[in-house]
Amino acid sequence: MSKTILVTGPDLAPAAQELVQTHGFETVHTPAYAASEVIADFLVKTDAVAVVSRMGRIDANVIASAPSLKVISKHGVGVDNIDLAAAAQKGIPVLKATGANAISVAEHAITLMLTTVKRILPLDSGLRAGKWEKPGFKGVELAGSTLALMGLGAIAQETGKIAKGLGLKLVGYDPFASQDCFDELGVERVDSLTALLAQADILSLHCPLNDQTRQMINEESIRLMPEGSYIVNTARGGLIDEDALLAAVQSGHLAGAGLDTFATEPPAADHPFWQEPRIVSTPHIGGVTHQANARVGCEAVRGIFQILDGEAVAKDRYANWALLVEAGHR
Incomplete structure (x- = not known):
């Protein structure tokens, strides 16, 4: 052999x-x-x-x-x-x-959430360009918001633990997870993706990519999310219809997105996401610690x-x- x-x-x-x-x-x-x-x-x-x-x-x-x-x-x-x-x-x-790699990916998911919601990158860029944008700035406080977990595997569970420390309410959908997983973490269980999206101030994706989940986040499903909500994806890029995500951010229905994965990796040098400052992107390194x-x-x-x-x-x-x-x- x-x-x-x-x-x-x-x-x-x-x-x-x-x-x-x-x-x-x-x-x-x-x-x-x-x-x-x-x-x-x-x-x-x-x-x-x-x-x-x-x-x-x-x-x-x-x-x-x-x-x-x-x-x-x-x-x-x-x-x-x-x-x-x-x-x-x-x-x-x-x-x-x-x-x-659950702890490292969970930390990265929370980092993407905070960076996106707190508008860290555009504020940093503005300051480096000589702008002082404090007058008129209105940020978002995350405590009390609802973090919706799509999937409740090991990474989602670690993400939920950190999020609870920030004062977020947890809601989750996973038809394959036991009730104990929800109860131990204090996650409100919903029985459908539709119900999950309706409550999602921040939607965090933690499910595998297969024929059933491919582009599950699309124009129709994004429309079910609250106005001004956010999406974080540290799972697989193919879960999201990227054109629909970009359109939703540009229209203002989504306030932003934090992405560590893409439909095609590596993505093209001229990918339209690069021109949208409300989309924070990293090169699939959530678990690379x-x-x-x-x-x-x-x-x-x-x-x-x-x-x-x-x-x-x-x-x-x-x-x-x-x-x-x-x-x-x-």
Whole structure:
């Protein structure tokens, strides 16, 4: 068996690299955001038995080109860049590093919320341009506002904990979360996206991207939100219809948005968001902290060796468990 793990990205945390070496394996790295054809070529040339998926798409053609591939382990939790069904058909489990980057992403979500609502960037730019904009300025106090959590997974829960400390009221929608999750955090549970949007002074997205959630935030759904509300997205860019979001901000229906993810990554250099100061953007780095990288990297690598060594892996770490069962591989 090959002793190579392919990492689709330029680096891996030192602690994760050490774990790889302890098992007698080595890593080979693709360039950042390599095309699927490039990833497939690396898999063929290295005969890698496992992939740590960071950047770039692992589609059906990539999976078909890798006869020795035994496991794909996501460096994080979002698996919309991996063809789960194609992996399941070949009996390849796809694992997630559930919860490992939750604190860092939650901190970033709160940072985007504060930066957007408090208008930090335009005020900073104005001051640097020689403007003193205190006369006539009217800011917004967040305490007492409602933060609407779309999804109540690990990141949303950490976001909610911080938000409560700021005095925000929490409301949430997640048809898959237990009532205990809502009760423990003190989140009011609603039974539909429509009901969630109606209460959302700030909407924070924390759900996966799939066929059911793609562009769930669109012209129609934004219209259901209160006038002057905000959207924060640290989940997946494809959850939002970007044209509709921009139009809503420009019309004033939305007061602003804080985005760490985009429909296409990296986004175009002339993306229209860059001309709108009420949209605060960062390059999908919410979970990219020293601490989170170490936890996520080690969790991703640890999962690989659990699979290769035939050890049990918690079912909630599988992104394609049901598909594996359906294909007769579990």
